[in-house]
Amino acid sequence: xxxxRFPISxxxxxxxxxxxxxxxxxxxxxxSININPxxxxxxxxxxxxxxxxxxxEGKNGGATLARPAADILLSDIYHAxxxxxxxxxxxxxxxxxxxxxxxxxxHLDDLYKDVEGALLRKLGDITxxxxxxxx
Amino acid sequence: xxxxRFPISxxxxxxxxxxxxxxxxxxxxxxSININPxxxxxxxxxxxxxxxxxxxEGKNGGATLARPAADILLSDIYHAxxxxxxxxxxxxxxxxxxxxxxxxxxHLDDLYKDVEGALLRKLGDITxxxxxxxx
DNA sequence: TTGTACTGTAATAAATAGAATTACAGAATG
DNA sequence: CATTCTGTAATTCTATTTATTACAGTACAA
Numbered sequence: 001x002x003x004x005r006f007p008i009s010x011x012x013x014x015x016x017x018x019x020x021x022x023x024x025x026x027x028x029x030x031x032s033i034n035i036n037p038x039x040x041x042x043x044x045x046x047x048x049x050x051x052x053x054x055x056x057e058g059k060n061g062g063a064t065l066a067r068p069a070a071d072i073l074l075s076d077i078y079h080a081x082x083x084x085x086x087x088x089x090x091x092x093x094x095x096x097x098x099x100x101x102x103x104x105x106x107h108l109d110d111l112y113k114d115v116e117g118a119l120l121r122k123l124g125d126i127t128x129x130x131x132x133x134x135x
Numbered sequence: 136x137x138x139x140r141f142p143i144s145x146x147x148x149x150x151x152x153x154x155x156x157x158x159x160x161x162x163x164x165x166x167s168i169n170i171n172p173x174x175x176x177x178x179x180x181x182x183x184x185x186x187x188x189x190x191x192e193g194k195n196g197g198a199t200l201a202r203p204a205a206d207i208l209l210s211d212i213y214h215a216x217x218x219x220x221x222x223x224x225x226x227x228x229x230x231x232x233x234x235x236x237x238x239x240x241x242h243l244d245d246l247y248k249d250v251e252g253a254l255l256r257k258l259g260d261i262t263x264x265x266x267x268x269x270x
Numbered sequence: 271t272t273g274t275a276c277t278g279t280a281a282t283a284a285a286t287a288g289a290a291t292t293a294c295a296g297a298a299t300g
Numbered sequence: 301c302a303t304t305c306t307g308t309a310a311t312t313c314t315a316t317t318t319a320t321t322a323c324a325g326t327a328c329a330a
Contacts, residue, residue, distance in 0.1 A: 003288060004225040007243055011225075014235055025305070032236045034227040036290050041307065058298025059304040074246075078222075086221075087213075090139040090146075090168060091286085091318080098167040100149055100270055107269050108142055111209075111261070118257040122250050134242050135235055138317060160276065171319050176278065192277045193327025226289080226315090 005081040008033060009043050010131065013052065013077065017069035017132035023055075023062030043081075050080040069129035075120045077128075085109075086116050140216040143168060144178050145266065148187065148212065152204035152267035158190075158197030178216075185215040204264035210255045212263075221251050 011033050015024060026044065030037040044063050047053040052072055055063040065072070089108070094101035146168050150159060161179065165172040179198050182188040187207055190198040200207070224243070229236035 004223045006222040007225050007239075010243070011229070011235065011239055014239070018235065027305090032230045032233040033225060034229050034236070035225065038291075038308085039289065045307070055306070056298080057296075057306045060299065061297080061305045063306095087141040088139045090142050090170065092169040094146070094169050095167045100146065100153065101167045101169070103270055104142075104146055104149065107266065108145070111266070115254060115257050118253045119250055122253040126246070131242065131246070135238055162276085173279085173320075174318070180278070190277070191327080192325075194275045195328065196276045196326080198277095 004035075005043065005083075006078065008035065008039070009047055009077050009081050010074070010128075012040065012043055012047065012063075013065070013069075013072065013128050014132045014135070016053065016063060016065045017128050018135065019064070021064050023060065023064050025062045029063070047077075047080055050076065052076060052080065069132055070127050072128040073124050074126045074128070074131065075123035078120065078123050085112050086119065087112060139170075140178065140218075141213065143170065143174070144182060144212050144216050145209070145263075147175065147178055147182065147198075148200070148204075148207065148263050149267045149270070151188065151198060151200045152263050153270065154199070156199050158195065158199050160197045164198075182212075182215060185211065187211065187215065204267055205262050207263040208259050209261045209263070209266065210258035213255065213258050220247050221254065222247060 012029055015029055015032060026037045026040040030040045033040065044053055044055055048055055048063075048066075052066055053063050054066045055061065089105075094104055096102050147164055150164055150167060161172045161175040165175045168175065179188055179190055183190055183198075183201075187201055188198050189201045190196065224240075229239055231237050
């Protein structure tokens with residue numbers, strides 16, 4: 001995972017978790033993370049689609065948690081941002097005339113599912129409340 | 136993880152595991168993976184530095200496993216190629232004037248160590264022999 | 271002893287992906 | 301109705317990844 005979507009989303013949610021229902025603006029959040037506000041709004045949009053955030057448009061608008069921080073698992077966040085496979089894939093198709101090349105993607109997929117399961121069990125043990133309470 | 140070093144290394148090692156000690160050239164390996172041979176030689180160089188591969192220069196040269204496939208764990212491969220953190224980090228430093236921004240990197244690091252531990256336990260349960268025998 | 275087939279590595283270029291920026295329509299508020 | 305926000309698309313900028321080129325050095329075999 002090379003992009004910063006997981007830590008950015010976790011940062012956003014941590015800020016919201018610490019404000020009990022107070023709306024935070026994308027500009028304020030972006031100032032804490034030190035990234036562009038448009039990126040924040042994109043992540044909020046994504047987290048909203050996954051039911052973790054509610055947001056309000058217009059003056060004095062902003063974002064807030066859609067449900068209690070104790071009901072949001074870090075695995076929920078992982079699912080919301082996960083796009084590329086955990087341990088990477090080669091861009092090119094391997095050689096179909098090679099017995100290994102022909103099958104490796106299937107076996108990699110199986111392996112990744114297995115490994116990702118272990119990761120999700122760990123992330124599923126931790127709630128946003130657990131994380132936010134560390135601060 | 137956006138780059139393909141883990142699957143490439145695993146592909147290389149799988150090919151070698153299936154040839155009992157026969158030297159394979161970087162061109163042959165690159166043909167199976169369908170990437171540039173120079174990339175293969177770079178990965179071989181890395182895996183050699185980590186004690187998993189031996190290679191021989193000159194005519195009829197190539198690479199072979201440095202130890203039995205049953206003695207190479209997938210976690211060894213992960214360690215050999217791992218460079219960026221598992222779940223990503225923001226490029227910019229968070230705002231030190233924000234109570235969350237000030238501490239988040241430390242808490243992220245702790246979390247990542249924990250999660251990576253779970254991943255490594257899973258990868259440490261699987262040997263290269265296990266993986267190569269699937270083909 | 272010399273041509274050939276390799277590795278090893280550096281340097282560069284091309285391709286791709288990530289993040290920042292600009293722009294602007296639309297919503298809510300006072 | 302001016303202001304302050306969100307939402308989103310389009311574009312530009314930057315960083316990362318991969319491919320390519322180049323070439324020195326090694327080993328073998330005729």
